[in-house]
Amino acid sequence: MSNQVTAKIVQHLGQVRLKLLAGERNKVIANIPGGWLREMHASNFDPSTEQKIVPCSSDGKLILTQNSGAPNYGNLSSCNIQNGDVIAAWSDGTQLKYPLQDLVLETKRQLRHNLSPFEEYIADAESNTDGYNGRILWSGLNADDLRTPALSMAFSDVLNGGNREALEKLYKYGILLIKDAPIDSSPEDQSNRAALEKLTANVLGYGPRQTLYGTIWSTSKSVNVDEGASTADSAYTADPIALHTDMTYYRDHAGLQIFCMTSQPPSGGENIFADGFAVGEALRKINPEAFEILSTVRRRYRCIDHAGGWHLEAIDPIISCTDGVITSIRHNNLDRLPDVPTDTVLEKYQSPEIFHEKLNEADKAWNMLLDSGDMRLVTRLELGEMVVVANQRCLHGRQTFVSSEKYPRTLTGAYVGQDDLESRMRECGIFV
Ligand SMILES: [Fe+2]
Structure with missing residues (x-):
């Protein structure tokens, strides 16, 4: 069985998404919208608390940014895998890098699937249907x-x-x-x-x-x-x-x-x-x-x-x-x-x-x-x-x-x- 995870760009109803696929049968792990990918990048998180960075004004009101509901990241325009990392680029010119393993884990967690180590998950994706x-x-x-x-x-x-x-x-x-x-x-x-x-x-x-x-x-x-x-x-x-x-x-x-x-x-x-x-x-x-x-x-x-x-x-x-x-x-x-x-x-x-x-x-x-x-x-x-x-x-x-x-x-x-x-x-x- 191949342990390979591949990523590809798909277009659906005018939206560009990243699709993660596992194993020889290309089982779909997750369909990732560009907005989620952008928000989940490490640069949006405080490294000391692991919380999202969401700016607030001095009087305690939310400052709208792309982390707190403001739209327009631009479209996901390209995506490829290099040495175990996903390199994604947006139409606003931003390019970001994500360890593929982290993306798989986070998407599965969010989808409420359980998984053991990465490799075990790949086997799971092939065989577990219950x-x-x-x-x-x-x-x-x-x-x-x-x-x-x-x-x-x-x-x-x-x-x-x-x-x-x-x-x-x-x-x-x-x-x-x-x-x-x-x-x-x-x-x-x-x-x-x-x-x-x-x-x-x-x-x-x-x-x-x-x-x-x-x-x-x-x-x-x-x-x-x-x-x-x-x-x-x-x-x-x-x-x-x-x-x-x-x-x-x-x-x-x-x-x-x-x-x-x-x-x-x-x-x-x-x-x-x-x-x-x-x-x-x-x-x-x-x-x-x-x-x-x-x-x-x-x-x-x-x-x-x-x-x-x-x-x-x-x-x-x-x-x-x-x-x-x-x-x-x-x-x-x-x-x-x-x-x-x-x-x-x-x-x-x-x-x-x-x-x-x-x-x-x-x-x-x-x-x-x-x-x-x-x-x-x-x-x-x-x-x-x-x-x-x-x-x-x-x-x-x-x-x-x-x-x-x-x-x-x-x-x-x-x-x-x-x-x-x-x-x-x-x-x-x-x-x-
Ligand atoms: Fe009891």
Whole structure:
């Protein structure tokens, strides 16, 4: 396969554009208007802040320039590639140079495509048509699969130079098992908390996210938890919990949820995981109507903890898509409220009764898929094992358990924000 990227000038409706093409089949990476090319040139950016240079008057008003809405760059008149650079010239006489690799990366980022290093992208441009850009949608995995090198790493490896490997596994599968994480040897010991803080701050994000459950959370009140942290959640019981994503009631629901087993019960308490993107695609295939409903009807989620002063709400579909590709899952039957049809929805479904019937059927189809054995990865976590879950993609749940005072089931963990996670990925060369 050729790694060659070529650029050519095309004319469309009287406008001149640069077209980037990749590989032997000349797959189109991007159609670039001359104005975008001109604005993206490095000379338009402050090298110390990486922000665009947009002049402002002393009284705080925008000075119209070509960086802030003023037109007339002139037409792109010629363009060619020399030694890996694109040399572009405009009809106003300006000539500018761009590293071709930078142009490819920036256009793909702007088009919301994901790509790894440049060379990998070229291969991707040739072969990837599923829209998931290197993510591997999974089902049929078991506890042993989770502990293979594809999906697991040792805690010390993650912390000692394993950033990129850990983030790549998370990008691909949405789940990562971390073995041998430090756990506390005495009530005064803070090793586990310190491990979670380091992992979230140095590898997966910039520190644990503050939520109503504090920063580092624990299902045991006797383990180090933040003062005032809420326990108004089924996670703090011994009840079984169906597959769900966390913080559905936050507009910016967490990007990662981390679980660390620090005390095992005598029996039960197995963790359950599923790839929400795979479940969504299965639903689209076997029940397109249900997929259409769950990816368009916005649902309402709520969390109230009066003691802690919390009232959180968010409204979004269970399955969010961009250009038909699933980009986010938001699902928790416990936190989702009944639905009132909007005027738009009523126009489509004719009556509230038909809307509710269709919605119930779609929910049932989704829940049945989540409960089907093929989708569920069930595992009993060993002491010191952590599971990191991409919370906007993968769902988690647990089986019921019996614990005792001597052998409680205690999990600790932390959340990382989606923006923090994606920033770490980009810094490692994984483009999201
Ligand atoms: Fe949860």
